[in-house]
Amino acid sequence: MYEWEEESQLHEEEQQPSDQSPPTGSQDQVDEVMPAQGPDSGDEFDTDLETDDSTSHSLSRAEVYLQACRRTGAIPISSFIRHLGETDLNLNHYGVGPLGAKVLAIVLQTDNYATNLELEDNAIGAEGTRYLMEMLQSNITIQSLGDYVVKELDLSHNKFCNAGGEHLGHMLASNVGIEVLNLSWNHLRMRGAVVLSTGLKANSTLKQLYLSWNGFGQYEAESLAQALKQNRTLALLDLSSNRMDDEATAILCNGLANNDALKILKLSNNPLTNIGALTLIKTIKNNMKSAVEEINISTVFVCEAFVELLKEARERRPALDVQYSVMSSVSRNLSALSIFQKFLKERNESLMDFFQALDKEGITKVSTSAFRAAVKEAKVPLDQRQLDWLTRKFDQNCTTNITYWWILW
Structure with a gap:
């Protein structure tokens, strides 16, 4: 919600009894800073952040704020005055x-x-x-x-x-x-x-x-x-x-x-x-x-x-x-590797043992079709998608052959 406060509302707040007066200055001070007439015709605020050095140091922060509002035509926000100094x-x-x-x-x-x-x-x-x-x-x-x-x-x-x-x-x-x-x-x-x-x-x-x-x-x-x-x-x-x-x-x-x-x-x-x-x-x-x-x-x-x-x-x-x-x-595919590892461990068998049993010629590689057939025959608990993923993992270059000598666990 926007909090736009009209000048009249601001003055009404400042006309409260002394025990509820705002934290900065009296009504006379506010009126002096914000006279009843329209904005100044001067352009000192049009391009720079200039202030009147001869008076700014003698004014409270609220007075500087109200003076700047008057000269720029901005609508003052009383809540801001209450927060000045925080x-x-x-x-x-x-x-x-x-x-x-x-x-x-x-x-x-x-x-x-x-x-x-x-x-x-x-x-x-x-x-x-x-x-x-x-x-x-x-x-x-x-x-x-x-x-x-x-x-x-x-x-x-x-x-x-x-x-x-x-x-x-x-x-x-x-x-x-x-x-x-x-x-x-x-x-x-x-x-x-x-x-x-x-x-x-x-x-x-x-x-x-x-x-x-x-x-x-x-x-x-x-x-x-x-x-x-x-x-x-x-x-x-x-x-x-x-x-x-x-x-x-x-x-x-x-x-x-x-x-x-x-x-x-x-x-x-x-x-x-x-x-x-x-x-x-x-x-x-x-x-x-x-x-x-x-x-x-x-x-x-x-x-x-x-x-x-x-x-x-x-x-x-x-x-x-x-x-x-x-x-x-x-997630299911990623679990295929751990399932295969667990299966081999339960059989007290290493991955190298599994592939060497398929490598009848001793050339350190087996075909992907032979690997698939062996996994199914051993009844490894993998579904078809998991088996496909595991095969692609071992045959990363899609050569239809798995060179297993580099695989270490």
């Missing part, structure tokens, strides 16, 4: 808009309390983004006043497009100390995504980046891959619910192949298939310096080859957690 500024769903973002930026330029800022679902757009980025680039001032910086920034659901992405990219490149940035549910594609990724490439503080529901595809994956090759701090990348197909995932893997920092990758609800999943797990397995601990491709149905490759990857990294989907037929 370390966590949660303004989610307040309908801040571009002008509100400008007012917020003006106030936070000289604020030495805020450490966390949340602005989800506020439609601040590219214009509002510019104001916030300008404010964040002056965080050195905030740091010198109170040794605080804004480390978490939630800008999801704000309709950012190319211009917004460019402003955010420039902000990231300037290393302002942000560690968590949520840009989900925006429109950061094409040029906006490229500049954003360029900023990520130069950034040395960001640890978590949320980019779900932005329409990222092959074009955007290319710039992200380049960023991942150089970035050494990003630990979580969320690309859920985008347009990341098999080709886009392969492009992204070009960056993952040379990355040693990323720990969590989220790719669920994308159009990638088992092919993209295989490319991804191969890249992680082959990158000896990879730090990946968790991959979410929970909406991808994988094949037996993926599960076996993942098993190999976990031999080196037992803690690797991959969330995926698998059809019952795949």
Whole structure:
């Protein structure tokens, strides 16, 4: 729900008895800051975040906020005034808009309390983004006043497009100390995504980046891959619910192949298939310096080859957690190997013994037809599909012969 407060409502709150008065100043102070006439005709607030230095230091934060609202024409939000001075500024769903973002930026330029800022679902757009980025680039001032910086920034659901992405990219490149940035549910594609990724490439503080529901595809994956090759701090990348197909995932893997920092990758609800999943797990397995601990491709149905490759990857990294989907037929096929192993163990027989009994000529190979016949004759508890899969596993090159000398248990 949006919380838009008319100026008259704000004044009504401030006319309450003294024991319920707002935390900043008297009614006279508010009236002085917000006179009855219309907005100033001056344009000092049109392009910059300028304030009147001769008076701003003598005003309370609420007075600075109300003055900025009056000059920009933004509707004041009384709840924001009540939260001024708190370390966590949660303004989610307040309908801040571009002008509100400008007012917020003006106030936070000289604020030495805020450490966390949340602005989800506020439609601040590219214009509002510019104001916030300008404010964040002056965080050195905030740091010198109170040794605080804004480390978490939630800008999801704000309709950012190319211009917004460019402003955010420039902000990231300037290393302002942000560690968590949520840009989900925006429109950061094409040029906006490229500049954003360029900023990520130069950034040395960001640890978590949320980019779900932005329409990222092959074009955007290319710039992200380049960023991942150089970035050494990003630990979580969320690309859920985008347009990341098999080709886009392969492009992204070009960056993952040379990355040693990323720990969590989220790719669920994308159009990638088992092919993209295989490319991804191969890249992680082959990158000896990879730090990946968790991959979410929970909406991808994988094949037996993926599960076996993942098993190999976990031999080196037992803690690797991959969330995926698998059809019952795949699970049944994968169980064929363990069923065959159990059968041989119960007969006190090795796989080598089983094949040597079939190899009458001693040439270390038997035909697939002979293997099938022997399995059925021995009454190994496998159905036809499981037997087909097990045969293909042993005859991976489809030569109709199984060279068994290399098989070790």
